[in-house]
Amino acid sequence: MIGERLGRLTVVLGGQKSGKSGLAARRAAASGRPVVVVAPAVVRDDEFRARVERHQADRPSHWRTLETFDLAAAVNQAGPGAFVLVDALDTWLAEAMESAGLFIGDDVPDPAARAAAENRLVAELTTFAGTVARSDAEVLVIAGQPGLGVHAGGPGARFYVDLHGRCVQTLCAAADEALLVVGGRVVRLEEDAARPVGGAAAAGGFPELREHGDTQVPAGTVDLAVNVELGPPAWLAERLRSAVDGLAAYPDDRPARAAAAARHGRPAEECLVVNGAAETFWLIAQVLRPRLAACVHPSFTEPEAALRAAGVPVVRVPRDPARGWLLDPSSVPADADLVVLGRPDNPTGALDPVATVAALTRPGRTVVVDEAFAEFLDDADGVAGRRDLAGVVSVRSLTKLWGLAGLRVGYLVGPEPLVARLTSGRQPWSCNSLALTALEALAGAEDERRERAEDVARRRAGLVGELRHVPGLRVWDTHANFVLVQGAMPGLRERLLVHGLAARRADTFPGLDDRAVRVAVRDQATNSRLVAALHAIMGEVRA
Known part of the structure; x- marks a missing residue:
């Protein structure tokens, strides 16, 4: 069926009270899947019991909990299409060590027992990662970073830290995504470019998005x-040929910027000319650095690729084919401070009402509307002319209708402070003179x-x-x-x-x-x- 997904594994690293559990909970809630929390722990004291009870009270009542140390079996037991949240690797590892007779403390671990336990636990995690890859589940493992903080100095404690590090590396090598949370902020950890990538790890770079x-x-x-339509029209081609004589001068985007802005009844300060619409998505990702981005799918994949490359956590919000692929704005997570959607959407061709875009707006959120195909609408103004929609950025392309994909002609319009911020974050002379000539000419070619x-x-x-x-x-x-x-x-x-x-x-x-x-x-x-x-x-x- 449309919407089928392969299993996906995310590892979230972070120290004590770093915010990793909050990130995990937000991702689980935003997934739209049934959530199953895997709790691999044995409660042995009142303080830990109270801690567990607080965590359970904070979770939505419809989330299911599995208390088990068999992580691979838990994925299978979670049910079709589940979001499996393993909370946490630290307790799983501590209990596994204790069951093997290896204690975190001053005791010197027996070398043979240590080696056997290490190999067994790495094998279990490898099996777990393979189970995830073969499932249709989305699995997130919360893992601490004990080696970064203060810890007991005995031989058993040092072994725990060493083994924890090897377990984390095993999981991250197979994971689609590894995130480090520090002070509630998230950094996406890139793969080692020199390491051969295969299997589940090959998807970690999201090559399909490119x-x-x-x-x-x-x-x-x-x-x-x-x-892309055939083009450009003969009159535009002639104007471009004439503009070649001026290529010795540096490009001046002010006339094209003013013409594009005026097309939508906006001042030039609310417009930025870009080197093709795709540049906008990379610029937004690098400059805005949102805490959580929601990408509406299926859609043009460059926005998500750009956000992931910038280390931004991304939640995918699905359109419903039964509704003609129209977006339900309530499906977008409330805490997403950046939302990206297409209008008309590519590849579905769906056209969300402007009311849907308006419903996505809220203080502190930027809504990026990819209007690359708005030129094909009866009313090509789209949301670009709606200055009343707070925080909305319209991304426009003139390459599709006019047959100019090789020239990279595009622009964005939005609130002046945001446009100024994006402008300050890019290199000078980003758009060539021929593209600017085309943009200025086409902005007035409405008939x-x-x-x-x-x-x-x-x-x-x-x-x-x-x-x-x-x-x-x-x-x-x-x-x-x-x-x-x-x-x-x-x-x-x-x-x-x-x-x-x-x-x-x-x-x-x-x-x-x-x-x-x-x-x-x-x-x-x-x-x-x-x-x-x-x-x-x-x-x-x-x-």
């Missing part, structure tokens, strides 16, 4: 993966923009109408120059390649799998060829 359609068109195939958008809408309506007659194919309404379709079988992209058609992979978008593809709206002949190929593919499946 996959885009321009790399998915094999030679000799028809390009349905890149959602031609509307004509181009209407042409796309006609071709899109024809394609969607034909696709709806393909038996067994699921098709959603869309408001851009692409269509998301889903078959009943895996490998739909590969099946289309057999017919010489290169569609955009959908399985790199969180929340989709390889039964779906995104296809660009092309001319009638190409659209008909696509429909014929899908009829043949779906017919083979039914046979």
